[in-house]
Amino acid sequence: KAGVTQTPRYLIKTRGQQVTLSCSPISGHRSVSWYQQTPGQGLQFLFEYFSETQRNKGNFPGRFSGRQFSNSRSEMNVSTLELGDSALYLCASSWRENTEAFFGQGTRLTVV
């Protein structure tokens, strides 16, 4: 069974630009969550999607948004990039609530 696939693996963007990251969950998983990982703040929850609906959102500004498609693939978008948005963005998929969440390898975003 293929794991969680995130693309691209690495991105370099300039301040003020926007970026879109993609996540393909494990086949059969309908839940996708996104996390931001930084050395200072650790792993922080961004948002969660289930059956194309955002179920929960973390404490991040509105510049961070996401969506989920009918095939459960998900994208997250960050607009008006700031230097502090440099981080490893991780996607996790799970079958249902409070069950195992499996992470992808992440997208390393660098904002210059």
Added chain:
Amino acid sequence: QQQVKQSPQSLIVQKGGISIINCAYENTAFDYFPWYQQFPGKGPALLIAIRPDVSEKKEGRFTISFNKSAKQFSLHIMDSQPGDSATYFCAASGMGRRALTFGSGTRLQVQP
């Protein structure tokens, strides 16, 4: 009330020794407690998880001990190996949400 506190921040253990990492939570609505292992450049990988209806769960060399009254849980790695050198994260979720609240991580180094 959403915090999960993890200690120690770093840990050095000799090969064959026992590694112990502790976590404490505040939110009594949490009902799912996983541990993740992360190697540099990789996403977190699920190691083992426990629910509050059991006090201990063992999978191979990894054991979770859970103390519901104290709101604490810990990871024990028996016969620690150099290949176990990684960062370990405890996490918690609950209330029907898939969003994980992570501890700050423990960097484990197992010396040969």
